[in-house]
Amino acid sequence: MKNKLKVLRAMNNWTQADLAVRLEVSRQAVNAIETGKFDPALPLAFRIARLFGMPIEDIFDDGFVPREAPARET
Amino acid sequence: MQKFDRYRLYYILMNVSLAAIISGIGSELLYNIGIEHHLDGPIGALAFFLVGLFSVLLPIFLIVARFMRDQYAEEIWKKTAKHFMYVIALIPLFIQIQGWILFGWIKRLDNSTYQYFYHHPIFLPIQWILSTDSFELFMRVWVYSICFFVILFQWHRWRDSR
Numbered sequence: 001m002k003n004k005l006k007v008l009r010a011m012n013n014w015t016q017a018d019l020a021v022r023l024e025v026s027r028q029a030v031n032a033i034e035t036g037k038f039d040p041a042l043p044l045a046f047r048i049a050r051l052f053g054m055p056i057e058d059i060f061d062d063g064f065v066p067r068e069a070p071a072r073e074t
Numbered sequence: 075m076q077k078f079d080r081y082r083l084y085y086i087l088m089n090v091s092l093a094a095i096i097s098g099i100g101s102e103l104l105y106n107i108g109i110e111h112h113l114d115g116p117i118g119a120l121a122f123f124l125v126g127l128f129s130v131l132l133p134i135f136l137i138v139a140r141f142m143r144d145q146y147a148e149e150i151w152k153k154t155a156k157h158f159m160y161v162i163a164l165i166p167l168f169i170q171i172q173g174w175i176l177f178g179w180i181k182r183l184d185n186s187t188y189q190y191f192y193h194h195p196i197f198l199p200i201q202w203i204l205s206t207d208s209f210e211l212f213m214r215v216w217v218y219s220i221c222f223f224v225i226l227f228q229w230h231r232w233r234d235s236r
Contacts, residue, residue, distance in 0.1 A: 024144075025081060025144045025145065025146065026081035026082055026084075026085065026144050026146060026147065027082070028085060028146055028147070028231070028235070029081075029144050029145060029146030029147070031235065032146050032234055032235075033146075035234075037234040038146050038149055038234070040145060041145055044145055
């Protein structure tokens with residue numbers, strides 16, 4: 001899943017290790033999320049969102065576009 | 075110990091385990107081609123003990139130590155376990171098929187053809203099983219399975235890091 005984690009980390013001048021400490025995960029986990037190799041589960045996604053003070057959907061983009069529901073006959 | 079230290083330690087211990095496995099396999103391969111390590115006496119015994127400890131006992135701990143894995147390590151562990159099960163399911167079938175081919179078909183041909191194929195490297199797995207004592211076979215399969223899990227885990231980790 002695309003995400004802005006690397007950008008947000010850079011804006012705060014944090015290394016991957018710094019971010020890992022703040023999120024209580026390993027540096028490998030941070031690297032895997034940034035490169036899109038690993039999608040965090042909800043608890044970790046919420047921690048990330050709260051850390052950066054942004055909604056989850058502003059950080060992660062799953063590319064899902066909801067289809068319009070067919071019009072109902074009245 | 076803080077959580078992220080534990081998580082970091084997990085990866086470090088996996089690296090140590092892989093190094094021990096490579097040492098053990100390398101040593102055995104070299105021995106098979108006639109190159110001995112000449113580590114005798116207490117040093118040799120200590121080296122043998124450490125390789126055994128870090129290539130078998132340590133991975134067993136790492137496999138069951140859920141508390142040392144963060145979410146990402148757990149994902150890699152699940153991926154490893156999934157592929158490990160594929161191998162567990164397929165390798166015995168492959169060996170069984172070898173048995174059917176060798177003893178169900180080739181053996182019915184002339185004796186020289188059978189003897190040629192029986193000693194052919196392609197049938198090495200079934201030759202080894204039939205020539206090994208059952209306890210030794212059980213122990214070797216157990217040890218190789220543990221080592222294979224570590225190798226597979228590290229391979230998934232390396233693939234993700236590229």
